[in-house]
Amino acid sequence: MTVTLADVAARAQVSPATVSRVLNGNYPVAAATRERVLRAVDELDYVLNGPASALAAATSDLVGILVNDIADPFFGIMAGAIQGEIGGPGGRAGGERLAVVCNTGGSPERELTYLTLLQRQRAAAVVLTGGAVEDAPHAAAVAAKLRKLADAGTRVVLCGRPPAPDTDAVALTFDNRGGARALTAHLLGLGHRRLGYIAGPVERTTTRHRLEGHRAALAAAGVEEDPRWTVYGRYDRRSGYEATLELLRRDPSLTAIVAANDSVALGACAALRESGLRIPEDVSVAGFDDLPFSIDAVPSLTTVRLPLAEAGARAGRVAMGREEPPPGGIASVRGELMVRGSTGVPRVS
Amino acid sequence: MTVTLADVAARAQVSPATVSRVLNGNYPVAAATRERVLRAVDELDYVLNGPASALAAATSDLVGILVNDIADPFFGIMAGAIQGEIGGPGGRAGGERLAVVCNTGGSPERELTYLTLLQRQRAAAVVLTGGAVEDAPHAAAVAAKLRKLADAGTRVVLCGRPPAPDTDAVALTFDNRGGARALTAHLLGLGHRRLGYIAGPVERTTTRHRLEGHRAALAAAGVEEDPRWTVYGRYDRRSGYEATLELLRRDPSLTAIVAANDSVALGACAALRESGLRIPEDVSVAGFDDLPFSIDAVPSLTTVRLPLAEAGARAGRVAMGREEPPPGGIASVRGELMVRGSTGVPRVS
């Protein structure tokens, strides 16, 4: 029924071994023979059996990419960039690799299960993107898995994620703290003193780091923070909308709202607008990430640009062993403050 | 080094066959034996060798999802929904499957290559999302591949994509034509007579269908179209921005702009605003898809809501054989007109 290596070998009048070697190109084969084999492959429309090949060679050409939310461009952009570098179709690399984008939905169990699935497939590499969950047992479980993967020869890279202790995984970490600090410093520089903060899910590292940066900026400016000014939520617009209404209820005198990311900021804008407040005259709004739509917000969003595509590409190259990992296996990738229309001097109260 | 089935068998004092049967659960095994095997698996921290298993069983648990642009939420939302249904971790289905999201970037060659790669992996199912490329030879090549995949036992489902002729692939098609027609009819109903249209890439089916719907509405209303009113571009905001400037240059008297999708519409809004035109007082703008950010545009975007998540979920279920394919293998999924703030009556000229 299906064409196998042996069929091709028979047709080309060579041994299966020779066909395999022609296909893999890692062994000298006379030009004439290769020619003949290639023709046979073509004529029979032969397609290599991936599992068989992976079994025999003890490696596969699968590369796993774990994302928290595939519907979020934040991850989509990184995943696309990674995929572009791992030599999938169109990539420069010779061997064609299949990128496997796995959507964990932010769930620790699914993250672990996907890691196991990838281990089972003997993935060539795994890239984990986005913030990690801070639960200690889970972190330990992930670290253990990563170690096992590494032992089995799978290259592990973290992209936009803090380093995993006790692991030799390469980490390209976003400087969320620094970015957040610069952002809030900008707001403080404009004269704001009462700033609401809409955080992401409590247990996410990203959430904590950004919040810490925010608070560091406040502390540096000697601004005391009211605990009512912080609300936790999810990384989506709905959350931003609801949190903003909550903040407004808690303290209507806020002059600025800093959001965990751009989507949240968009939701915040909607809530403010519906509450009859102008941006930035009445309330300034700031986001984080600088996703493509942020510049189209009205007014356009002040935010911190994260080089998602660049970081993803780099992670992809490191995962493929085409680029040296950073010294110490850890690199911090900085964001850039983008001052736009959504922030301004506070209203005089 | 690595733990194999045989190791587990030895430890549990049973034959490898029994271990395999316990793990696959498709053969009666005495409770006590199963218990013992499971314990051994746990103690040895055994992980099945995917390729070996796939080779022996002649099937794999990989499911491919082809998308045109993984960074675009349009595809992200569908991919997420599909993945949620194919029984990956967290899904209800028993057997855990690995979703493989492949980013074709809209390139026909990569589409074909990915299809081959999936064929090579003996994927359990393949879901192709988004508009197809209309180039005849390419369409034929894809159809041939899909046939071959189906022959090899891979279930093929098209989601948001027109049916593939000479193929028994199940197709859940979006009614782009109908949606576009309703949208333009809405604009005509408001009194617009000079409507610019920003189309997507020429060769995409989605582009053609939406444009046809638009023109059908114009024709039905007896409005004659000026060829200068249509500009082709890509499905991103930049394209919308540039195309709008072009349209404005060609005919400043346009009172409405219909965009190929929401991202394009956002770009159009930016261009209009920069040109000093108010939305919708001076120019109405309409999008397509109703992505999450569309409601946050200012003014919020009139658009056609496509049930991306629902369609994706259904496609996922069909791909897993958990839902009957629609009669004839083809279903048309309708969009819903969402009238919002970006469209209004035209200015009196």
Add this chain to the structure above:
DNA sequence: GCCGGTGTAGCAAGCGCTTTCTACAAGGTG
């Protein structure tokens, strides 16, 4: 003209799992 490279190709032993077929006990039946 014999010998040791050098360049190619084949042989055959797995890789780790699934599954058919067979084997054996235990229990029910005439």
Add this chain to the structure above:
DNA sequence: CACCTTGTAGAAAGCGCTTGCTACACCGGC
């Protein structure tokens, strides 16, 4: 009490490929 189900487990034959080792020409050099 012999015989046949029924339930459960093992033996072994692959699945299709890779690769270490071996084999054979053919070449040039002494």
